[in-house]
Amino acid sequence: MRKTILSLLGVLLIVGAYFLGQIIIEKNNRKRPTPEKVVKTVFIDTVQNSNVNIVIPANGSLVAKRRVELFSEVQGVFKTGNKLFRPGQEFRNGETLIRIDASEYYASVQSAKSNLYNSIAAIMPDLRLDFPEVYSKWQSYLNGFDLNKSTPKLPEMTSEKENFFITGRGIVSNYYSVKNLEQRLAKYNIKAPFSGILTEALVTEGSLIRNGQKLGEFIFPGVYEMEVALSKSYASLLNVGEKVDLNNIDKTETYSGVVTRVNGSIDATTQTITAFVEVKNESLKEGMYLEANLNAKQEPNAYEINRNLMLDGEQIFIVRDSILDIIDVQPVYFSDTKVVLKNIPNGTTILAKPIPGAYAGMLVKPFRSNVNEETNQEKLNK
Incomplete structure (x- = not known):
């Protein structure tokens, strides 16, 4: 009798432990939440091919168009004149720059x-x-x-x-x-060949001047030239008289210039051609660094986009029925920030801004608005 009761208690204990374990297992098995499908909102543009102006960027420093390096052809003591021989001193045409003792x-x-x-x-x-x-x-x-x-x-x-x-x-x-x-x-009296300003003075009054010694530099302010070196591929595109837009490094001032000369030969070392841009402005100074934008030509039936929208292999993303796709394009000109493309059908919807991690087949939500882009970007960030 006693053995029977113990046997029944053992069976009940085992059955109870089994059901208790099942309850604990069911509580620990939580259902994973189904991830929501995220659709990124993207900025888009509609391609409309047209004539695109190809602008060649260049830079260089200004040099006075009329400048004279002063040298002595005789020997003697530099005598004091009406004006000091110092950088920044202005002289009129025919006025004596240097008087050397010729007694x-x-x-x-x-x-x-x-x-x-x-x-x-x-x-x-x-x-x-x-x-x-x-x-x-x-x-x-x-x-x-x-x-x-x-x-x-x-x-x-x-x-x-x-x-x-x-x-x-x-x-x-x-x-x-x-x-x-x-x-x-x-030659003991050196006169100003034109009205201008002294930019360099290497001698002072009372010093002994020797034959062949350099005395300084004299320029006419207001008219300057900038030498720019361009790729030989643009040699046939540069024309004398071409208008050029220039700006300073800070892009706070703009100036207007014109191509006055184009070198007839190409540098054999760098394979570049040299052009000279003349610019007139009283606020300019010799040695000032400027950036120029040369209008090379117009590319017909083309479209311009940002370079960061180009993919490796000359391809770009387009949007078809809210799905990203890739098409081949033909780039014809690259600048620092832009690229001019051909072979894009009119009416094609392309990305206006790059998407991190984009791929062909990605589901997107096109966004087009006339409001400020910064406001749009804030909305996307939210």
């Missing part, structure tokens, strides 16, 4: 002029006797001879005998020697 050389010029005068005076008695018909013009020449002024031109010799007589006395050779000395004397 010693001036004395030698005056001596040569005096010798010429004496040589002509010495032949006057012979001219009166042998060539009375030319005596008066040579007498007038002596009367107008001033040692403090430039040597006047010799009277024109009208006969062969007169020519032989004057030349045989060494008058002509002395005259040209004096004129040569006078030309060199003029």
Whole structure:
């Protein structure tokens, strides 16, 4: 009897443990929630092919179109003038930039002029006797001879005998020697070839200037040129007279320029062609760095998009019935941020902004609105 009761209790205990375990297992088996299907909202554009202006970006620094490097052809001490020889100093056309002490050389010029005068005076008695018909013009020449002024031109010799007589006395050779000395004397004063400003001064008043020494640089402000190097593929697209839009690095100021010269040869090392853009503006300075946009040509039946929308293999995403798809395109020009494409049918719906993780067959929700893009982006972020 006792064994029977114990057996029944053991069976009941086993059955109870089994049912208790089932209850615990059912409580721990939670149902996984079904994930909601997320459909990304995307910005779209509708392609409408047209003529696209291909703009070639270039950059460079400005150089004054009229500039002179000042060198000395004589030697002497730099004398103080009416204006200091300093960078930023303005000079008018014909105004003296540099005066070099020429007192010693001036004395030698005056001596040569005096010798010429004496040589002509010495032949006057012979001219009166042998060539009375030319005596008066040579007498007038002596009367107008001033040692403090430039040597006047010799009277024109009208006969062969007169020519032989004057030349045989060494008058002509002395005259040209004096004129040569006078030309060199003029080099002791360096005058401004045009109205402008001094941008570099390598000497100061009182310093000794040597022959061949560089003294500074002088420019005409307001008219500058910018040299730009472009790929040889654009050689046939550049035309003299082409209008160019320029801006500074900060893109706060814009200027208008024109292509004035195009180099006729291509650099063999870099395979680039050089063009020169002229720009006029009083606010510009030499050495200023500018960016230029050259209008190369118009590409017909093309469309322009951002470069980050291009896929590897010359493909782009399009939207068909709210599903992303991929088509092949033909890029014809790349810039830093844009790409010009062909072979896109009119009316094709393409992405206006890239989507992270996009793939062909992805379900999307097209979004097109006229409101500000920043507001649209805020909505998508939410």
